[in-house]
Amino acid sequence: MRGTQFAEFAGFVAIAEQQSFAKAAIQIGISRSRLSQSLRGLEERLGVRLLNRTTRSVSLTEAGLRLLSRVRPALEELKAAAADVDQFRHGAVGELRLVVQPPVASLLIAPILKRFLTEHPGIRLEIAVVKMPGDITRDGFDAGIRFGEQVDRDMIAIRVLGEARFLVVGSPEYLARHPAPKTPRDLKDHDCIRARLPNGTIFGWQFEKRGKSVLANVDGRLIVDDIDLSVRAVLDGLGLAYLLYDFVKGDISNGALVPLLNDWSPRLSGFFLYHSTRRQVSGPLRALIAFLKSEAKRRGVNPSTLPRSSVHPNYRLVGTSKR
Numbered sequence: 024m025r026g027t028q029f030a031e032f033a034g035f036v037a038i039a040e041q042q043s044f045a046k047a048a049i050q051i052g053i054s055r056s057r058l059s060q061s062l063r064g065l066e067e068r069l070g071v072r073l074l075n076r077t078t079r080s081v082s083l084t085e086a087g088l089r090l091l092s093r094v095r096p097a098l099e100e101l102k103a104a105a106a107d108v109d110q111f112r113h114g115a116v117g118e119l120r121l122v123v124q125p126p127v128a129s130l131l132i133a134p135i136l137k138r139f140l141t142e143h144p145g146i147r148l149e150i151a152v153v154k155m156p157g158d159i160t161r162d163g164f165d166a167g168i169r170f171g172e173q174v175d176r177d178m179i180a181i182r183v184l185g186e187a188r189f190l191v192v193g194s195p196e197y198l199a200r201h202p203a204p205k206t207p208r209d210l211k212d213h214d215c216i217r218a219r220l221p222n223g224t225i226f227g228w229q230f231e232k233r234g235k236s237v238l239a240n241v242d243g244r245l246i247v248d249d250i251d252l253s254v255r256a257v258l259d260g261l262g263l264a265y266l267l268y269d270f271v272k273g274d275i276s277n278g279a280l281v282p283l284l285n286d287w288s289p290r291l292s293g294f295f296l297y298h299s300t301r302r303q304v305s306g307p308l309r310a311l312i313a314f315l316k317s318e319a320k321r322r323g324v325n326p327s328t329l330p331r332s333s334v335h336p337n338y339r340l341v342g343t344s345k346r
Contacts, residue, residue: 115310116145171292
């Protein structure tokens with residue numbers, strides 16, 4: 024592609040995004056007349072009209088919409104590639120958009136934010152905390168961190184937190200009024216504090232013992248969609264809860280909560296940072312990966328890639344009902 028063709032495409036994308044020749048010209052730093060001439064040259068070369076123009080508005084034709092859908096991602100990729108090369112002169116510089124699940128935000132990201140941003144002053148970091156992240160590429164994120172069991176197979180994934188474990192907990196107050204469950208089947212007789220997922224389903228209480236997987240039938244008067252509220256409710260003796268061990272290990276240590284059904288507690292592969300195989304790894308993302316690998320080793324975690332063969336086939340952290 025010749026330099027003039029690249030400039031034509033860049034000008035076209037700017038006009039489409041700004042819906043204004045004047046604003047687009049300011050954005051890319053050329054005169055309005057030169058930008059208008061560039062667009063005419065592109066339309067003549069392609070033999071189609073890309074924009075409908077009036078004195079008051081600018082809109083895309085069908086051909087323009089189709090071209091924009093192909094050209095904009097390509098230009099973003101070229102910008103990312105240039106930024107990646109630029110890091111060799113200036114270090115990791117640029118924007119980094121990351122989406123993480125709530126446990127990751129509190130257990131991993133919050134404790135390392137200050138050190139990471141201090142070490143990399145050229146990085147502008149945006150973090151979205153989402154319970155069930157979607158397609159990171161479609162949603163404009165550079166990377167995400169979530170349970171290994173939830174990472175799509177076409178992603179590159181690197182372990183950043185060790186093995187995760189879910190368990191049932193109850194307060195001494197609650198257990199003084201109710202006999203402790205001995206098997207997952209006993210949970211049907213208990214008031215269970217359940218969690219609703221963003222897709223509307225109830226988070227399933229899944230257990231495993233000697234290779235046998237069991238999805239318990241649980242019920243209760245309280246349904247929440249917030250981890251902190253679940254912890255508060257179980258501490259107050261409102262029922263039993265099914266939570267990540269890392270969220271309640273302090274309360275278990277000081278006796279505020281009692282772990283139950285330990286020998287049925289399922290173990291997951293842990294949390295993995297993942298990113299697309301189809302996009303250039305930017306300088307800021309490469310810096311984050313290196314930082315999290317170092318942090319994982321400091322915690323005694325092997326920052327290996329996701330072992331697909333070990334993913335539990337029955338544990339995808341999905342809901343089981345709408346009740």
